[in-house]
Amino acid sequence: MMKMPARVVGEEKVKLKKSFIKPWMGIKYLFKKPVTIKIPYEKIEPAPKYRGFHTLDWKKCVGCNFCGQICPARAIEMTWIEVNGHIATRPHPKVDYGRCTFCQFCVDVCPTGALGFSENYYLTTGGLEEDLELYDWVPIHPDKVRELNEKFNDYRFPVERIKFNKETREVTYYLRDGSTIQFKILGYGLRPPKPPAKPAAKPAEKKEGPKAEEKKE
Known part of the structure; x- marks a missing residue:
């Protein structure tokens, strides 16, 4: 089967003229200041109420999951955590910035005002596998x-670095001022996670007394 040649509509009206001067016209941009900025070494002041990264007051959060329901990108996952040995009575939202569109619908719908947003907008990494944990917090x-x-x-x-221990499920946030925040992730969803099953007790072995030994003889 012969393929039809691709053609742009109106292509016959375009007149291509060879020019020796046009390729050299780009030299003028060598003497102009660049429009882009060198991230992360340079910064620009964000607009007032710029929709940046999220903030969360853990005490105000009631775990209603309104934020997760309204999120168009499904970037929010309710997470059960344990802080200083105390299990939270409600799950808290965890935001995946690989999916988040920064629409801030979640902030608008939060009934207690626990979920908010900051003007912070810089999130650059070195491209390592462990750096990807910064995008889900x-x-x-x-x-x-x-x-x-x-x-x-x-x-x-x-946060500069996030460390996750797969065995203990303990998460450590290393903040930029040198302080840390530690907690454990117990599970995901709206229902409380089930406690770990205890290992079944082994049945006690019956010891043979002296009478049993006499019968064998």
């Missing part, structure tokens, strides 16, 4: 984010 308190912004004033992501 449980937001921290807005006061802490504000404190870091006042100290560094560069609108970067408040």
Whole structure:
């Protein structure tokens, strides 16, 4: 079967003229300032109420999952956590920035005002596999984010590194000021996670007494 040649509509009306001067016209841009900025070494001031990374007051969050239901990108997952040995009574949202579109519908629908957003918009990594954990996190308190912004004033992501222990399921956030936040992820979803099953007790072995030994003889 012969394929039809591809043709752009109106192609016959375009007149191609060879020019020796046009390729050299790009030299003028060598003497102009670049329009782009060198991320992450340069910054620009965000607009007021810029929709950046999320913040979360863990005490105000009631785990209603309104944020997860309204999210058009399905970037929010309710997560059960344990802090300082105490299991949270409600799940908290965990945001996946690989899917988030920063529409902030989740912030608008939050009934308690626990979920908010900051003006931080820088999230650059070295491209390592462990750096990808920064894109999936449980937001921290807005006061802490504000404190870091006042100290560094560069609108970067408040966490430098996230460490996850697969055996203990313990998560450690290493913040930019050297402090850390630790908690455990117990499970996902709206229902509380089931406690780990206890190993079944082994049946006690019957010891043969002296009478049993006499019968064998």
